[in-house]
Amino acid sequence: MTPTLQLFLVVSATLFSIGLLAALSRRHAIFILIGIELMLAAANLNFIAFWRFGPQPQPPTGVMIAIFSIAIAAAEAVVGLAMVIAVYRHYRTTNVDQFDQLKG
Amino acid sequence: MNSAAFVVIAILTLAAALAAASLPKLIHAALNFAVAFIGVAAFFFLLGAEFVGLVQVFVYVGAVAVLIVFTILLTRRDVQDTGKLSWGGAIIAIAVFGGLLWAIRKTPALSIAAPQIEALTVKRIGGVLMTDYVWPLQCVGLLLTAALIGALILVMEDREEG
Numbered sequence: 001m002t003p004t005l006q007l008f009l010v011v012s013a014t015l016f017s018i019g020l021l022a023a024l025s026r027r028h029a030i031f032i033l034i035g036i037e038l039m040l041a042a043a044n045l046n047f048i049a050f051w052r053f054g055p056q057p058q059p060p061t062g063v064m065i066a067i068f069s070i071a072i073a074a075a076e077a078v079v080g081l082a083m084v085i086a087v088y089r090h091y092r093t094t095n096v097d098q099f100d101q102l103k104g
Numbered sequence: 105m106n107s108a109a110f111v112v113i114a115i116l117t118l119a120a121a122l123a124a125a126s127l128p129k130l131i132h133a134a135l136n137f138a139v140a141f142i143g144v145a146a147f148f149f150l151l152g153a154e155f156v157g158l159v160q161v162f163v164y165v166g167a168v169a170v171l172i173v174f175t176i177l178l179t180r181r182d183v184q185d186t187g188k189l190s191w192g193g194a195i196i197a198i199a200v201f202g203g204l205l206w207a208i209r210k211t212p213a214l215s216i217a218a219p220q221i222e223a224l225t226v227k228r229i230g231g232v233l234m235t236d237y238v239w240p241l242q243c244v245g246l247l248l249t250a251a252l253i254g255a256l257i258l259v260m261e262d263r264e265e266g
Contacts, residue, residue, distance in 0.1 A: 002106075002107055002217055002218065003107050003110040004214070004215050004216060004217055005214045005215070005216055005218075006208055006214045006215050007110065007114075008147070008151075009204075009208045009214060010205065010208060011114050011117070011118065011147075013201060013204035013205060013208065014118055014201065015117065015118065015121055015140075015144075016200070016201075016204070017197045017198070017200055017201035017204070018118070018121045018122055018124075018125050018197075019121070019125070020193075020196065020197045020200055021125055021193055021194060021197035022124070022125035022126075023193075024190070024192070024193030024196055024197065025190040025192070025193025025194060025197075026125075026193075028130065030130060030134075030172060030175060030176060030179075031125075031130070031133065033172070034124055034125070034133060034134070034137050034172070035125060037137070037141075037164070037168065038121055038124070038125070038137075038140065041140075041141060041144045041160075041164075044144070044156075044160075045144060045147055045148075048147075048148055048151050048153045048156060049151060051151075051153070052151040052152055052153070052218055052221070053216055053218055053219070055219070056219045056220065056221050056222075057221070057222065059232065059236070060224055060228065060229065060232060063153050063155070063156055063224060063229065064229075064232065064233070064237055064240075066148075066153070066156050067155075067156060067159060067229075067233075068237075068240055068244055070156070070159055070160060070163050070164075071163075071244045071247075071248065072244065072247065073163075073168075074163050074167065074168060074248075075247055075248055075250075075251035076251075077168045077171060077172075078171065078251050078252070078255045079251050079254055079255055079258070081171055081172065081174075081175045081255075082254070082255035082256075082258040082259050083258055084175055084179065085175060085178055085179065085258075085259055086258045086259060088178070088179040094179050
């Protein structure tokens with residue numbers, strides 16, 4: 001038995017839920033970024049799986065979207081981590097519960 | 105497509121992702137995050153998108169994971185989390201998972217096997233990037249430049265003031 005599209009979607013849904021769990025329930029800013037990255041990876045897995053199981057031959061649209069999505073996720077991670085460092089300089093903590101005002 | 109490889113990669117990826125989401129020590133979570141992304145790259149290889157798998161390893165394991173470890177070392181004062189997952193977040197995550205699983209189960213069109221495809225070469229990807237996707241490519245270049253400058257400004261601002 002070879003894996004069907006359903007199995008890939010189940011794996012990606014599980015990965016997305018784990019990322020959501022990390023983003024919603026941890027209090028540390030870097031954990032929240034890790035959760036967001038896991039959710040983005042789950043979305044990329046869906047794009048590639050739908051491209052692979054779609055009717056062939058077809059242009060590599062899913063692959064292109066995944067490549068652009070990886071580039072944008074990298075930019076998001078860079079800016080997010082820079083914000084974590086900038087906020088850490090002010091508050092001396094990375095616990096998101098204690099970032100109660102953004103005024104410099 | 106090999107189903108034994110699928111099972112091994114799925115278990116590895118999901119276990120590493122769960123560890124990244126739930127371990128109390130941040131540095132362990134960051135290393136498990138790298139393992140989870142290697143697993144996702146292995147899925148891309150399994151699905152025949154070798155170039156995306158390579159990009160995933162270069163960008164995530166090579167750059168983003170190292171960046172996260174750097175940030176952990178720079179914000180070293182509180183690397184400990186309580187390690188407790190809040191109930192609200194867990195309930196929402198389980199509800200979303202249940203909803204997705206229900207939708208996947210209810211759709212019979214999804215239980216198809218993979219058709220034969222011709223290998224997607226890097227040459228073809230490069231050709232498509234330079235013809236059909238040239239405007240998105242330019243926009244991503246602009247976005248990455250803006251992110252680079254923005255990150256520098258965010259991190260340097262304090263030093264100029266103080």
